[in-house]
Amino acid sequence: MQSSPPAGAPTGVPATAAQTSPENPWPLRVLSEKLKIHIENSPYTWVEGQLLEANVRNGHAYLTLRDVDVDNSFSVTVWSSVMRKLETTPTVGSRVVARVKPSLYTKTGRLSLNATDLRPVGLGELLVRLERLRQALGAEGLFDPSRKRRLPVLPGRIGLITGRDSDAEKDVVRNATLRWPAVQFSVINTAVQGVDAVPQVIAALQKLDTDPQIDVIVIARGGGALEDLLPFSNEDLVRAVAAASTPVVSAIGHEADRPILDDVADLRASTPTDAAKRIVPDLNEEFAGLDAARQRLERSIDSMLQREAQLVSSLRARPVLASPQVMVESRAEDLQRWVQRSTALIGHRVQRAQDEVAHLRAQVRALSPQQTLDRGYSVTQTADGSVLRDASTANPQDLLRIRVAAGQLTATVQDIFPAAEAAH
Incomplete structure (x- = not known):
């Protein structure tokens, strides 16, 4: 449904902007009036900003309200009926919240805001907002200590923003x-x-x-x-x-x-x-720290050297190091005792062995044929050298060799006596 042209509009004027053309344009007042109707149909809005200008004339206040973060500003008019209800007069630099509605002045095309309420933003409210933002950012982990980087010990170049x-x-x-x-x-x-x-x-x-x-x-x-x-x-x-x-x-x-x-x-x-x-x-503190570290190092080295010197002195004070020959002499004495003991033991053992040899020699001599011969016995051998043990094995006229204790002699068999007869 097409809207009717504004009051006072000439006949034949297009009803909508889309119907305008170079041959059939709108008069500027028609656009201004349509914009005014559209803008003033906007609802009331609460906005926040900082006052750059605050002029009060005839009970009315003419303000310039700027955004607190970017360089955007609006003119704000506070009529006297509203000003009488305010607790404080607007001042330049203050931060406020205002209930505004846009308004277009058709003669100049000037867009401004009409305020029906104006309230200063207190420190308490600002702190609440900051704390709310702080908690929201903290919940995202932006303040987590694990994200923080360690500063260099000695930065080469520092960037300064100020x-x-x-x-x-x-x-x-x-x-x-x-x-x-x-x-x-x-x-x-x-x-x-x-x-x-x-x-x-x-x-x-x-x-x-x-x-x-x-x-x-x-x-x-x-x-x-x-x-x-x-x-x-x-x-x-x-x-x-x-x-x-x-x-x-x-x-x-x-x-x-x-x-x-x-x-x-x-x-x-x-x-x-x-x-x-x-x-x-701090350069002076670093030098002082180096001096202190050097002194601690020197003290540690001196202390270590003193301990080692005391250890060497205690080792040198021991008898074995104070008189090293004592150890050699004591070992030499021990060796001499062992030599003497060994010599005595070996001599004793040799003496016993000599006695055993003499005893064995006596036993051997006692069992030897010579010893028997020395007691008056003799050994009779046949011509072939065998020992004659049985008289019956000899024959008359056999040549016999008789060994006595000293020397030998030969004999001829004359008579033979058997063993049984010999016993009688």
Whole structure:
């Protein structure tokens, strides 16, 4: 169903934008009126922003409301009827939430917002929002200690992101140089508050992260109000730091300040000065440590040498080392005793053996034929040399040889007496 043309529109004007043409266009007022109807049909919306301008004239307030994260702004009108209901007058720089509805001023084509309610955002509400974001990011594991990287012991070059000519930059550079004079910096100055802070800091972080010479990145800012430190709790910046491959140090504000950047950074420094102390070692302390280590080493060596010297002295004090000849002499005496004992035993054994030989010799001599002959016996042998044992085996006139104790003689058999006759 086609809509009827606005009141006062000339006849023959196309009812819809799609029906317009170069030959049959809309008058500009028709477009303005149609846009006004469309825009003002929009529902009321609660929005949040920061007041850049706040002019109050004749009871009405004419404001400029800017987004807190990007450079987008809108004009906001608060009529006097609404202003009388507000508890506080809008001031430049304050953060507010407003219930608005868009409105188009057809004469100039100016789009603005009409506010029916305006409320300042308190610190308590900001803290609640930050804590809600902190818990959500923590649940994703962005703050897990296992994700945090160890800082190099001695970085070759440090990337520093901070405000131009800021005290934070001076504190970091001066204190780091005092601790380690050879330290080098790559400094990128950015906005550290306001709508430009987040995109500029993210761009600087990504640039330093891709530089192979940068060993650690420091994001530093001096103290300030909670609203000033809000960019360092921005979700986009927090995720950019979590995605960086270079270790990041957060040095934002004072000890009590704790933006969400502190939780995702690889190291949280309480102040920019503290960051300088924690990213580079103190040259004087290192020299002192080397001296102390050298002294401990010398003491250990001296102690070991003294122990070894005492051990050598105790070994040398032992009799065997004090008079080595004593050991030889004692062994020589032992050897002499063993020699004497062996000689005595061998002599005794030889004497016994000689006695045994003499005894055996006497026994042999007692059994020898010569010994029998010496007692007066003789041995009779036949002509063939055999011993004559039986007289009956001899024949008369046989030649016999008779052996006596001393010498031999021959005899001829005359008579033969058998054994039985001989016994008588």
